[in-house]
Amino acid sequence: MVYGYVRVSSREQNEDRQMLALNEREVPEKNIYIDKQSGKDFKRPMYNRMLKKLREDDLIYVKSIDRLGRNYEEILEQWRILTKEKKVDIVVIDMELLDTRRGKDLMGTFLSDIVLQVLSFVAENERKNIRERQKEGIEAAKLRGVQFGRPRRDVPEDFIQICCRWRSGQILGKEAARLCDMPLTTFYGRAKEQIKVLKQTWEY
Numbered sequence: 001m002v003y004g005y006v007r008v009s010s011r012e013q014n015e016d017r018q019m020l021a022l023n024e025r026e027v028p029e030k031n032i033y034i035d036k037q038s039g040k041d042f043k044r045p046m047y048n049r050m051l052k053k054l055r056e057d058d059l060i061y062v063k064s065i066d067r068l069g070r071n072y073e074e075i076l077e078q079w080r081i082l083t084k085e086k087k088v089d090i091v092v093i094d095m096e097l098l099d100t101r102r103g104k105d106l107m108g109t110f111l112s113d114i115v116l117q118v119l120s121f122v123a124e125n126e127r128k129n130i131r132e133r134q135k136e137g138i139e140a141a142k143l144r145g146v147q148f149g150r151p152r153r154d155v156p157e158d159f160i161q162i163c164c165r166w167r168s169g170q171i172l173g174k175e176a177a178r179l180c181d182m183p184l185t186t187f188y189g190r191a192k193e194q195i196k197v198l199k200q201t202w203e204y
Helices: 016-024 045-053 072-085 106-143 159-167 173-180 184-203
Strands: 002-008 032-036 059-062 089-092
Touching: 002 016, 002 045, 032 045, 072 089, 159 173, 159 184, 173 184
Parallel strands: 002 032, 002 059, 059 089
Antiparallel strands: none
8 A cells, every 4th residue: 555644744734735745656545644733742643644544565755854743863763663663665755855656675684773873963954954053043133123013824844945946046036936935035135134134144
């Protein structure tokens, strides 16, 4: 059986990008499990329901490695449970090297484990750095008299990364807006706000 797993960190975030990736792999809709849980509540009932259905040699697709857990240890633990205990295959769509169907010999498994550990560490470290930069930017902006209202809910988790890709010319504004699931004018407005905060942080 082929399964897909989708996770967003709040009920307001949109899962369309993950669903599109799974649909492109022709994962049956009935076999796609979606969790909308905040970082404080990581019970993931749909993920646990999927675990109970898994049988040896089943296949799971996920869009990115950080969908499996909130941090380095959690991602590695879920990978171990899925591949060692459940004995299923995993395909991480955003990283071709993380496809357990390939290289099932000792060397292939060794290389896959190394890549997994590196990417898990990078994913966790990136989240920590983003939170720290945001915190520093907000504190510096407050010292300069910038007023912050209640955070709006339409900004995805990877908004800063997308802004950086847009600012560096890697993607166009239209593509950045699509990745953020928002109108182009809204993206420009939110990106301008974020850039302003970051600049104030650097100047400070």
